Amino acid sequence: MKEINLKSGDVLIIRKALPEDATEILQYAEQVSGESDNISYGPGEFGMTVEREQKFLQSLQGSKSCILILGLLKKKIVSIASMSGGKRKRIEHLTGLGITVRKTFWRQGIGSEMMQFLIDWAQQSKIIRKINLTVRTDNIGAIKLYEQLGFLEEGLNSRTLQINGKFYDAKMMGLEID
């Protein structure tokens, strides 16, 4: 767990998600699904039941290569970020990263703090040696955030998202962990 004083004066708590957070996590997912077209699901498309989410969160407890963290302001979830590592030996050093912040709280430093928490966790894991992510090429804010943390552009994936019949390309970005 980590407590951070934000520029706004609010205190952000970052902690690992627990099975009992499942219901609020699904409510959060539904809220952020309608706040941008930069993630892989829209309203009503998250497709997870509370029971499955609880099992998933249970499966993460004690994991050294997969983690889901919550950013909380006044006990309400305002951000979720996760990393999911490879299951087989040859790819267990690789992890994919995803992050969202509730729109009302953008530009307060929450995304940066959540990312730094995951990077620190990856460094301490001794297993993760590379963090990969993909980001829509027109998601300028997120790209800037990742670059500020040392992520480098590694290439381009075409047609990564299809929204209302339109395709969107994504940059592949990565951070080596040593």
Ligand SMILES: CC(C)(COP(=O)(O)OP(=O)(O)OC[C@H]1O[C@@H](n2cnc3c(N)ncnc32)[C@H](O)[C@@H]1OP(=O)(O)O)[C@@H](O)C(=O)NCCC(=O)NCCS
């Ligand atoms: C991308 C996202 C996680 C950033 O979260 P955040 O809490 O707003 O990020 P921060 O406040 O820590 O921003 C850190 C820096 O990133 C850059 N940045 C972030 N959002 C930006 C924006 N919309 N425009 C320009 N720069 C931006 C800025 O340099 C910012 O520093 P500054 O505010 O001091 O100028 C958030 O906008 C979000 O959840 N977006 C929707 C989902 C999404 O795009 N997820 C990533 C998918 S790959």
